[in-house]
Amino acid sequence: MIKVTKLDGTEYYLNPHQIESIEIRPDTVLVMLSGKTHIVREEADDVLERINAYRKRLGSFTSLVKSSSAELTASPAAANQKFESCQVQES
Numbered sequence: 001m002i003k004v005t006k007l008d009g010t011e012y013y014l015n016p017h018q019i020e021s022i023e024i025r026p027d028t029v030l031v032m033l034s035g036k037t038h039i040v041r042e043e044a045d046d047v048l049e050r051i052n053a054y055r056k057r058l059g060s061f062t063s064l065v066k067s068s069s070a071e072l073t074a075s076p077a078a079a080n081q082k083f084e085s086c087q088v089q090e091s
Contacts, residue, residue: 002050004030005041014038016051 001013007027014030022044023029030038030047040047 002054007039016054
């Protein structure tokens with residue numbers, strides 16, 4: 001999830017996989033796959049940076065899952081310790 005800000009200052013999180021397009025008119029408008037729109041304070045470039053950072057974190061977690069799956073059969077305790085040490089960092 002990525003954090004965005006409504007025009008009134010309210011912060012909330014969106015699933016970036018559901019964003020179909022980003023429009024600049026002059027506000028930044030996120031158009032979701034459902035057709036719903038979200039007008040946010042962030043510039044389009046900032047939203048794109050947050051999406052990229054989110055996907056990088058997700059990719060890191062995926063590689064951790066793959067490496068831990070192999071360890072799970074050899075050492076379940078070690079795999080659990082790796083998962084517990086993972087923390088999602090806010091952008």
